[in-house]
Amino acid sequence: MKLLEQKILREGNVLSETVIKVDSFLNHQIDPVLMREIGAEFTDRFAGRGITKILTLESSGIAPATMTGLAMGVPVIFARKRKSLTLHDNLYTAEVHSFTKKETNEISVSKDYLSNEDTILIMDDFLANGQAVSGLMDIADQAGAKLGGVGIVIEKGFQDGGKLLRKQGIQVESLATIASLSDKQITFHKERAL
Numbered sequence: 001m002k003l004l005e006q007k008i009l010r011e012g013n014v015l016s017e018t019v020i021k022v023d024s025f026l027n028h029q030i031d032p033v034l035m036r037e038i039g040a041e042f043t044d045r046f047a048g049r050g051i052t053k054i055l056t057l058e059s060s061g062i063a064p065a066t067m068t069g070l071a072m073g074v075p076v077i078f079a080r081k082r083k084s085l086t087l088h089d090n091l092y093t094a095e096v097h098s099f100t101k102k103e104t105n106e107i108s109v110s111k112d113y114l115s116n117e118d119t120i121l122i123m124d125d126f127l128a129n130g131q132a133v134s135g136l137m138d139i140a141d142q143a144g145a146k147l148g149g150v151g152i153v154i155e156k157g158f159q160d161g162g163k164l165l166r167k168q169g170i171q172v173e174s175l176a177t178i179a180s181l182s183d184k185q186i187t188f189h190k191e192r193a194l
């Protein structure tokens with residue numbers, strides 16, 4: 001997605017060989033116009049998949065997931081990372097280990113909002129090693145829901161998550177795929193021809 005790649009080039013801050021900061025439009029401040037375009041793009045890419053719900057993880061997955069849910073006309077669920085005061089049992093839970101942050105979080109979704117009649121689109125802001133997506137797949141699985149695909153705003157193609165998911169036959173759509181962050185330079189994978 002050209003618009004997104006341009007935004008990353010203009011505003012992304014390369015912190016290291018493996019991490020890019022995009023706080024100005026995705027992880028802190030949100031660019032609603034860009035999010036709307038992102039929602040439209042995912043809607044095109046997953047058309048015909050019979051998506052009934054979007055499942056993401058708080059917090060940075062929520063904005064792109066919400067705009068996609070608006071465009072598709074389906075609800076959006078975000079898994080919680082912390083136990084909520086009002087959410088106690090009746091939960092699907094999964095463990096998510098972050099290699100980037102070196103911590104493990106338990107994520108949870110109420111059983112009220114997922115069922116075996118759902119076809120889920122899993123979404124997130126970043127795809128690195130795929131641990132968050134795996135945790136969300138685990139939760140969809142516990143609910144007996146079908147997986148319709150995985151939608152990612154920025155994939156780090158030099159980490160293994162995307163490869164592992166595609167190897168399982170899952171439709172993974174990333175709107176920008178970073179090939180390298182070496183020498184403070186952002187290089188993208190060529191966009192597939194549409």
Ligand code: G4P
Nearest residue numbers: 019020022058059060098099100126127128129130131132
């Ligand atoms: P994984 O799920 O693919 O294995 O990813 P990983 O554990 O590495 O990611 C942990 C957190 O770091 C996630 O955010 C993820 O979105 C974020 N992240 C990973 N790589 C990058 C990067 O290069 N740049 C930025 N800006 N973020 C990255 P989180 O802890 O869930 O936080 P939140 O922002 O969703 O609240």
Ligand code: NA
Nearest residue numbers: 060061125126
């Ligand atoms: Na995230």
Ligand code: NA
Nearest residue numbers: 027060125126
């Ligand atoms: Na994040």
